[in-house]
Amino acid sequence: MTEFRLHLLKWLSLLGTLATLGVILLGAWTRLMDAGLGCPDWPGCYGRLVVPDAATAAAHSPQAPLEALKAWVEMIHRYVASTLGLVVLALVALGAGARRRPGYPWHLSLALLGAILLQGAFGAFTVTLKLWPQVVTLHLLGGIGVLLLFLWVHLRLRELVAAKPPASRRRLSPLWGLAAVLLVGQLALGGWVSSNYAGIACQGFPTCNGQWWPATDWSEGFHLTQTVGPNYLHGQLHADARTAIHLGHRLGALALGLGLVLLARREWRRPPLRPWLMGLLGLYGVQFTLGVANVLWWLPLGLALAHTGGAVALTLALALGAWQASRVGNARQASEKEMAHA
Ligand code: HEM
Known part of the structure; x- marks a missing residue:
C-alpha cells in the first residue's frame, strides 16, 4: 500500500468521525422536532427517495398525513447517515490492501462496518416500531459507538503514518x-x-x-x-x-x-x-x-x-x-x- 493511500485513509477516518458527530446531532434534532415518524416507512419516504407531495403521500399511507417539514427533517438525517455508510465502505475497500500490514486497524474497520450496518437496522426499527424507547436509546448508544470506532481507527492510522511503534502500551x-x-x-x-x-x-x-x-x-x-x-x-x-x-x-x-x-x-x-x-x-x-x-x-x-x-x-x-x-x-x-x- 502506498503512503499516499495511508494518508488518504487517515483523513477519511477523521472525516467519518466528524460526520458521525453531525449525524448524532441530526438524530437529536429529528427527535426534538418530533419528526422521527415524519416518514411512516423506511428506507423511502411514503415509498419515494425524496419527500413527495401531499396527494402522493396520501395515496401511499392514508393513515399518516404528510407534514412536509417533519418528513424533510427525517429524510435529511437518513441522507447524511447513508453518506456516512459510504464513507465506512470506502474505508474498508481502500484499506483491504493493507490488512496484513503490522499495526493496520483492519479488525477495527470491520467492526465499524458491522456497527454501521446495525445502526441502519436500528434506524429502520425506530420507524417501524414507532419510536419504541428501547430502540431509540440503543440507536443513540450505537451512534456513539460508531463515533468511537471511527476515532479509534483514526488514532491508529495517525500512529501508523507517523511510523510510531504500536507496541509498549501502558496499562x-x-x-x-x-x-x-x-x-x-x-x-x-x-x-x-x-x-x-x-x-x-x-x-x-x-x-x-x-x-x-x-x-x-x-x-x-x-x-x-x-x-x-x-x-x-x-x-x-x-x-x-x-x-x-x-x-x-x-x-x-x-x-x-x-x-x-x-x-x-x-x-x-x-x-x-x-x-x-x-x-x-x-x-x-x-x-x-x-x-x-x-x-x-x-x-x-x-x-x-x-x-x-x-x-x-x-x-x-x-x-x-x-x-x-x-x-x-x-x-x-x-x-x-x-x-x-x-
Ligand atoms: C453530566 C453528565 C450528563 C450526561 C453525560 C448526560 C447525558 C444525556 C444524554 C446522552 C441525553 C440524551 C440526549 C438525546 O437523546 O439526544 C440526556 C438527556 C437529558 N438530560 Fe442529561 N446528562 C447529564 C447530566 C444531566 C443533568 C445533571 C440533568 C438535569 C439535572 C440532565 C437532564 C437531561 C434532560 C432533561 C434530558 C432530556 C433531553 C431531551 O429530551 O432532549 N442531564 N442527557
Missing part, C-alpha cells in the same frame, strides 16, 4: 474502566429520559417538583421489556414512572461526577495528563449545567441539542484521555531502554 488504571462504565450508563439513562419524554417530569433543581424525594414508580419507569404502544411519540408512561427515570438520570450524573473526580485524583501525578483531566472535568461541569438549564427552561431546542453535543464531547474527551494515558510515559520508557542498551 490503564481500572478507574478509566469505571469512568467508562459510568459514562455509558449515564448516556443510556439520558437516552431513556429523552425517548420516554421524561425531560420535564422533574421541575426545578436541585429539588424535583418541589420535593427532595417525590413520588416515583421505578419498576414501571425501568420496565425494560414493556410494550406500551402503539405509537411512542410524546411517551406513554404515567407521571411517577417518568419522575423515576428523570431522577435516575440525575443520580447517574452524580455517580459519573464522583467517578471522574476519583480518576483525576489518581492520574494527577502524571503531569502530561493534567490538561486532559482538567478538560474532562470542565466538560462534565458544562454538561451538568446544560442539563440543569434544560430542566429550568423546559428543553428549548438549542439547549437540548447542546446537551446531546455535550454528552458526545464528554465521551470523546474520555476516549482521548484514555488513549493519551495509555501512551504517555512510553517516550520515557523508550529512552530508558535505549540507555540500557547503550
